[in-house]
Every structure is written in structure tokens, then in C-alpha cells.
Amino acid sequence: MKGSRGWRWAVVAVAMAGLAAGVGCKKSQVDPFPATGAVTGWQKTDATRVYAAKDLWQYIDGDAEQYIKAGVVSTSTSEYKYDDKVEAVVDVHTMNGPEGARKILETGLTKDAKKVPLGDECVQYAQSVAFRKGPYLVRIVAYESTPETPQALMALARAVEAKL
Amino acid sequence: MKSRREFLKGAATGAVLLSSQSKLGLANVLDPREGKGKSRVVIARDPAVNGANGRPDEKRVLALLDRAMAAYTGQKNPVVAWKRIVAEGGGEGKVIGLKTNGLGGRGISTHAELVMAIAERLQQAGVKPGNILVWDRNARDLRACGLEINTDSAGVRCYGSDVAGFESERENWGTAHPQLSKILTRECAMVINLPILKDHSMAGVTFAMKNMYGVLQRPNELHGAGCNPGVADLNCCPTIRSKFRLTIGDALSSVYDGGPGFRPERLWYPNALLVSEDWVALDQTAWEMIEHKRAEVGMLTLEAAGRPPRYIATAADASHRLGTNDPKRIHKVEV
Numbered sequence: 459m460k461g462s463r464g465w466r467w468a469v470v471a472v473a474m475a476g477l478a479a480g481v482g483c484k485k486s487q488v489d490p491f492p493a494t495g496a497v498t499g500w501q502k503t504d505a506t507r508v509y510a511a512k513d514l515w516q517y518i519d520g521d522a523e524q525y526i527k528a529g530v531v532s533t534s535t536s537e538y539k540y541d542d543k544v545e546a547v548v549d550v551h552t553m554n555g556p557e558g559a560r561k562i563l564e565t566g567l568t569k570d571a572k573k574v575p576l577g578d579e580c581v582q583y584a585q586s587v588a589f590r591k592g593p594y595l596v597r598i599v600a601y602e603s604t605p606e607t608p609q610a611l612m613a614l615a616r617a618v619e620a621k622l
Numbered sequence: 623m624k625s626r627r628e629f630l631k632g633a634a635t636g637a638v639l640l641s642s643q644s645k646l647g648l649a650n651v652l653d654p655r656e657g658k659g660k661s662r663v664v665i666a667r668d669p670a671v672n673g674a675n676g677r678p679d680e681k682r683v684l685a686l687l688d689r690a691m692a693a694y695t696g697q698k699n700p701v702v703a704w705k706r707i708v709a710e711g712g713g714e715g716k717v718i719g720l721k722t723n724g725l726g727g728r729g730i731s732t733h734a735e736l737v738m739a740i741a742e743r744l745q746q747a748g749v750k751p752g753n754i755l756v757w758d759r760n761a762r763d764l765r766a767c768g769l770e771i772n773t774d775s776a777g778v779r780c781y782g783s784d785v786a787g788f789e790s791e792r793e794n795w796g797t798a799h800p801q802l803s804k805i806l807t808r809e810c811a812m813v814i815n816l817p818i819l820k821d822h823s824m825a826g827v828t829f830a831m832k833n834m835y836g837v838l839q840r841p842n843e844l845h846g847a848g849c850n851p852g853v854a855d856l857n858c859c860p861t862i863r864s865k866f867r868l869t870i871g872d873a874l875s876s877v878y879d880g881g882p883g884f885r886p887e888r889l890w891y892p893n894a895l896l897v898s899e900d901w902v903a904l905d906q907t908a909w910e911m912i913e914h915k916r917a918e919v920g921m922l923t924l925e926a927a928g929r930p931p932r933y934i935a936t937a938a939d940a941s942h943r944l945g946t947n948d949p950k951r952i953h954k955v956e957v
Contacts, residue, residue, distance in 0.1 A: 515840075515841065515842035515845075518883055519725055519835070519841055519842060519882075520725065520822055520823060520824060520825070520828070520835075520845070520881075520882040520883075521823055521882060521883050522842065523823075523824060523842075523845055524823055524824075545728070547727065547728075566880060566885075568879075568887060568888070570887065571887075583886065583887040584886070584887070585886035585887065586885070586886055586887060599729075599884060599885075599886060600886070601728050601729050601884075601886075602675075602676075603676070603886070
């Protein structure tokens with residue numbers, strides 16, 4: 459009887475641990491996407507879509523494997539519009555650690571990348587910004603190039619970084 | 623159960639038969655003194671085809687298409703050329719598919735201007751609007767091209783495999799066991815392939831043959847080993863081989879690195895359309911274009927970057943016979 463009682467306590471303990479882990483997970487989940495108006499001029503134009511690693515091919519087929527190799531856990535994406543002039547997409551890749559985020563960011567670097575102080579590392583181009591912070595890798599790409607695009611992208615990038 | 627040797631022998635025989643079926647023979651009308659016995663690839667360019675906003679000019683795209691098709695078919699009258707394409711492709715009175723590529727998202731997808739130019743010429747050649755079906759994987763990909771979804775047969779139809787669904791039974795060829803889109807298997811009598819030229823992080827280059835990954839349910843199953851032999855095997859599947867009759871490749875804009883997604887920092891404007899019935903020759907030419915651009919900006923070759931498009935040579939080998947990758951057997955016509 460004593461053995462059976464011990465077994466029951468073990469089950470309860472495991473369940474509590476699972477619950478605690480679940481709550482922990484919930485607490486650690488972040489919504490990195492600024493709402494409409496949170497950043498001057500930027501409007502969030504669609505619902506956030508989330509892809510688990512196994513489904514990432516549905517979003518970035520062909521690119522997914524390099525993220526999976528680097529330890530992607532999930533990818534969230536949403537579209538934005540700036541002053542009805544610039545449309546952009548924000549991708550937030552949650553990796554299983556900072557190393558994966560660093561690896562992906564370094565893979566995409568070119569000589570013309572401008573280093574910008576944001577997060578752990580940030581690079582900017584005329585129509586895109588990419589940065590990493592802890593396990594997160596963020597890429598923001600604009601579809602139009604206007605004189606305001608670089609500044610507007612950085613404002614949005616800072617807002618995303620602040621939410622991570 | 624067939625041995626590997628028997629399978630390859632049978633597949634190779636089938637490949638020869640299918641190869642002859644899939645050719646429209648349009649290039650035969652060209653000057654016989656040039657490129658005899660070679661696969662023709664037309665590269666039509668217009669340096670002013672893209673406007674200051676980076677979007678192609680509709681009229682210039684139509685004119686470029688006409689120039690490309692005239693060079694390929696030898697028919698100066700575009701309507702006559704398109705009538706011949708439809709007739710020889712088995713598309714008369716039937717549904718003709720236009721398979722786009724919107725995977726890379728807005729900014730690096732088949733341009734709507736090209737799709738609409740082809741749809742316009744097809745209608746002038748007597749094809750009913752409802753018998754033209756523009757399709758891709760899903761609505762998101764089609765919208766990325768700048769197209770609107772339309773399932774009403776009163777006009778040109780445009781929808782994805784997410785609407786039509788996929789076959790439950792698989793086709794089989796080598797390593798490829800795809801469940802194909804019902805748009806391909808049940809709706810289209812012939813399909814014109816409209817890929818967009820891009821660098822590809824695994825395959826090296828994506829253009830004519832790689833665009834077939836958008837006709838099956840789970841393309842990620844064929845991504846191993848740089849998509850080799852996945853691309854070649856998939857293109858040997860009988861339904862794909864018999865229905866895809868002509869490729870009009872979009873190289874109005876392209877990414878020479880960082881693909882297949884949109885990387886504005888690697889965007890470039892070849893300002894070109896490429897036409898051929900030989901997918902292998904077309905992909906070989908596309909590879910050369912990407913390498914030329916990479917050399918121009920001081921980047922590593924795809925071989926040095928660890929991702930040469932090996933599937934192109936595989937597609938040309940004795941077991942696949944999809945076309946030629948031998949530059950000596952490719953007759954490029956630049957117009």
C-alpha cells in the first residue's frame with residue numbers, strides 16, 4: 459500500500475510540474491507585433507500567422523530547411539503598411555537559442571549591410587532590416603523603396619525589439 | 623516487382639516517348655540553317671520594360687512577349703503564333719493552365735503583367751476566358767503575383783490548389799511520389815509554365831523545372847540533397863511531362879542570392895523573358911544568367927557556395943532525358 463501511495467504522489471508531482479511548465483510557457487510567449495498606431499505611420503494590415511517548424515515549408519518552402527537546421531521552433535509573420543506608401547512584412551523566427559539566430563543572420567550578410575545598434579546585432583539595407591535578440595531573429599522587408607522607407611523600417615524594428 | 627535496372631530501362635523508354643509527346647515542335651519553323659538539332663532558347667530583352675517604380679510596364683511586357691514568341695515560333699503575327707501553340711498543345715476547346723510562381727512573396731513572384739499579356743493573346747487566339755486557368759499552390763501565392771482570385775468561368779479563372787485539392791493517389795517516378803494538384807490532373811488539358819528566375823538556398827537555381835514543386839501537395843519531401851534528383855524525378859512524372867508544353871520564363875526581375883524568398887538587397891533586373899520547350903536547356907541558361915550576375919557583383923559561384931544546381935545535369939542524363947544541358951546543343955536566340 460505504501461508503494462501505491464508513493465506512485466500516486468509521483469503522478470501528482472509530474473502533473474504539477476507539467477502544469478508549471480505549461481504556465482511557464484504561456485508566460486514566456488510574446489506578441490512581438492506592434493498594433494496599428496503603436497508606431498507612427500504604421501498599420502498592421504493582417505492577422506498574425508504562426509508556423510511551427512514542421513509546417514514552415516508552407517510559408518517559406520525552399521528556405522525552411524536552413525531555419526530548421528539552425529533550430530527554428532516557430533515563425534510568426536504579419537504584414538504592415540506605412541502611410542499608404544510602403545507595404546512590409548515582419549517575420550519573427552523563434553529559434554531554440556541565440557546561436558541559431560546568429561547563424562541565420564550571418565548567413566544572409568552582404569558587404570553593403572549597414573550595422574545598426576539594435577538588439578544583439580542588427581543590419582540594415584535600403585529596403586530591409588534584420589536583427590537578432592536572444593533566440594529571436596527578426597526580418598522586416600519593405601516592398602517599396604521610398605526616401606522614407608529606411609527610417610520607417612527602423613522605427614518599426616525598434617518597436618518589435620522592445621516587445622521581445 | 624521490377625528490379626532497379628528494369629525500372630530505369632522502362633522509365634528511359636517512357637521518357638523518350640513522353641519527350642516526343644511533350645514537344646510542340648514550335649521551333650521547327652525557324653531558319654533551318656541555324657541551330658539545327660539543337661534546343662532553342664529565346665531570350666528577349668527590353669531594358670525599359672520596368673518602370674521607375676520597379677513595376678513592369680504592361681504595354682512593354684506585351685510587346686516583349688510578342689517579340690519572344692515571334693522569335694521562337696517564326697510567326698510575326700502573335701495571334702497566329704498563339705493559335706498554333708493552342709492547337710499543337712491540344713488545348714483547343716479545353717482548359718489551358720498558366721502555372722505561376724508566387725512562393726517568394728510579393729516582390730519576387732511571376733509578374734501579373736506577363737500573366738495578363740498571355741491571357742490576352744490566348745483570348746485573341748480564340749480561347750474562351752473561362753478556359754484560361756491561372757493557378758499556383760494557393761491564394762496567397764497568386765496574390766503575391768498581383769492576381770485576384772476568381773472562380774467564375776465568365777472570366778479568366780484564377781485560384782490555387784488550396785481550392786481544387788490534391789489527388790489521393792500518388793504518381794511515382796524514381797524518388798518522386800507526388801500527390802498532384804487536381805487542377806493539373808483533372809482540369810487542364812495543357813499548361814504553360816510561368817516560373818520566375820531566382821537563386822535558391824538549396825537547389826542553387828529555381829526556374830522551369832523547379833516550378834513543378836508548386837503542383838504537388840508536399841514539396842518539402844523532395845528537398846533532400848539540393849533537390850537532386852528530386853527535381854528531375856518529379857519532372858519525369860507522366861502527368862507533368864505530358865501536360866506542361868511550353869515555358870515562358872519571367873526574368874523581368876530576379877534575386878541572384880538569398881532566394882527563393884524576396885531579398886530586396888539582392889534584387890536585379892535582367893529585363894528578360896525566356897522561352898523554350900526544353901526545360902533543361904532553359905534551366906541551364908538560367909543558371910548561367912545567375913552566375914554571370916553573381917560574378918559581376920563579386921560573389922562566389924554557386925559551386926563554391928556549396929549549392930550548384932546538380933539537378934539540371936540529372937535531368938539531362940540517360941535515365942531522365944528531359945532535355946539537354948550541353949551548351950553546344952543549346953541554340954540561344956537573343957532578341
